[in-house]
Amino acid sequence: MAESMVSIDGVHMVFNQGGADEVTALSGIDLEIAPGDFVSLIGPSGCGKSTLLRLIGDLLSPTSGTVTVNGKPASRARLDRDYAMVFQQATLLEWRKVIRNVELPLEIMGMDPRARRAKAREMLDLVELGGFADHYPWQLSGGMQQRVAIARALSFDPALLLMDEPFGALDEMTRERLQMELMRIWQRTGKTIVFVTHSIPEAVFLSTRVVVMSPRPGRIVETIDIDLPRPRTFDTREDPRFFELLTQVREALRGVEVEVP
Amino acid sequence: MTTWLGRYLPAAGLFVAGLAVWEAFVVVFDIQGFLLPRPSVIAGTFLRELPVVVPAGLFTLREAVGGFAMGAVLAVLAALATARWSLVREGILPFAVAANSTPIIALAPITNQWFGITNPLSKMTVVAVMVFFPVMINMVRGLTEVKTSELELMRSYAARPLEVLWKVRIPNSLPFLFSALKVGTALSVIGAIVAEYFGGSRQALGVYISQQAALFHFAEAWAAIIVGSVMGIGFYAVVLAAERLAMPWHVSLRSG
Numbered sequence: 001m002a003e004s005m006v007s008i009d010g011v012h013m014v015f016n017q018g019g020a021d022e023v024t025a026l027s028g029i030d031l032e033i034a035p036g037d038f039v040s041l042i043g044p045s046g047c048g049k050s051t052l053l054r055l056i057g058d059l060l061s062p063t064s065g066t067v068t069v070n071g072k073p074a075s076r077a078r079l080d081r082d083y084a085m086v087f088q089q090a091t092l093l094e095w096r097k098v099i100r101n102v103e104l105p106l107e108i109m110g111m112d113p114r115a116r117r118a119k120a121r122e123m124l125d126l127v128e129l130g131g132f133a134d135h136y137p138w139q140l141s142g143g144m145q146q147r148v149a150i151a152r153a154l155s156f157d158p159a160l161l162l163m164d165e166p167f168g169a170l171d172e173m174t175r176e177r178l179q180m181e182l183m184r185i186w187q188r189t190g191k192t193i194v195f196v197t198h199s200i201p202e203a204v205f206l207s208t209r210v211v212v213m214s215p216r217p218g219r220i221v222e223t224i225d226i227d228l229p230r231p232r233t234f235d236t237r238e239d240p241r242f243f244e245l246l247t248q249v250r251e252a253l254r255g256v257e258v259e260v261p
Numbered sequence: 262m263t264t265w266l267g268r269y270l271p272a273a274g275l276f277v278a279g280l281a282v283w284e285a286f287v288v289v290f291d292i293q294g295f296l297l298p299r300p301s302v303i304a305g306t307f308l309r310e311l312p313v314v315v316p317a318g319l320f321t322l323r324e325a326v327g328g329f330a331m332g333a334v335l336a337v338l339a340a341l342a343t344a345r346w347s348l349v350r351e352g353i354l355p356f357a358v359a360a361n362s363t364p365i366i367a368l369a370p371i372t373n374q375w376f377g378i379t380n381p382l383s384k385m386t387v388v389a390v391m392v393f394f395p396v397m398i399n400m401v402r403g404l405t406e407v408k409t410s411e412l413e414l415m416r417s418y419a420a421r422p423l424e425v426l427w428k429v430r431i432p433n434s435l436p437f438l439f440s441a442l443k444v445g446t447a448l449s450v451i452g453a454i455v456a457e458y459f460g461g462s463r464q465a466l467g468v469y470i471s472q473q474a475a476l477f478h479f480a481e482a483w484a485a486i487i488v489g490s491v492m493g494i495g496f497y498a499v500v501l502a503a504e505r506l507a508m509p510w511h512v513s514l515r516s517g
Contacts, residue, residue, distance in 0.1 A: 085417040095432040
């Protein structure tokens, strides 16, 4: 196996350690994610999947264990801008027009104004929002805002995308469209994607692997390889194998004995 | 044009109706002119006294604007300092909140003694202190009440603290800042005029009002109060315009 993009080794995460409200969010997590993988983390609320994503992004530090990203400690990878994060809310800065939101990371990374403007336009075209460069975020629908957030994440060409329920706040139809769009972008760019979701069909449709987690404390109960043909299309959702895999993930989640939304 | 008219016509109509009721009230109940003058009398006095009340108004407006500028600039600097050093914030904020609830105008006799009764600085100081606390408190809130996900986003870009301040915290604070500045415009005009009631230059609007009132020249006092109102409204409108220029994205400017 090639060197991992993400390597998580014996990670424990305890919040408020020693306090009365001590919570063990993650316990004994080991996970390897290869370059080009699309890995979904799925599990009921409180299983620590968002926490795990934040550990990979060095937005949190593990209580014990190590997180390696792109061959280096997660903190180094963050400083090297090896990954981009996409949140459930688009998290666009409301005082910036769409184009300047996409430029934000490039600005911080010190790219010169003309180059970053050109790059941002290219990214907006990629998510088919070229015509909305000069709009403010509030003038866009939730789905469009999330596409801007994806364009922003891709703008500085990070090797890894960390997505925290990015389509969770969207209606079903918008959601399926954006899933297709994300598939297209993933095929085209060859990024490694770690994707947190509540939705079984979403996880199965998008992923190369689905990691099923259980709550309190968060553990990995099963990793399921998704061997559906690629590229995934609208027909994928009608493939008998798709339904088999849905059932497999659902069974794994049932094993954790928590009601699944 | 018609929509503009439609928007302001009700208010203008109510204003005129109010004046008519006032006028009728004084006439019908035969109220003594020196207690409550009729609007028509005030209007006449206003026109006659224009050469006096307008310069007086400008004199006082200079104190109000000067004090406002001093207070607002210091408040913003203080807020930025507290955003930088959280220890400063935790130390200062309780005092700021307490000071914000005290009647600062009561300082006026003291600052009169400090700077001299006719020195505009004595009024500006009172105004500056009045404006300082609400602006500082609001600005600190705006700098600190930032969405967690926006901070996480900046952290994921390995942004330096100064960039987080400049690109997130300061823009985030602008709506807070401007709402305090708008309150500050009214406070500053009130502060300047009331401070002058405790004594000041003979050119000052507050001095004029208190002297005319002492002589039962109420129409003159009302004429000067009109000038004070116009100043307050005008100052507010200027800050409102600045707000619109500074944050064209803001909720308050969204139409439809």
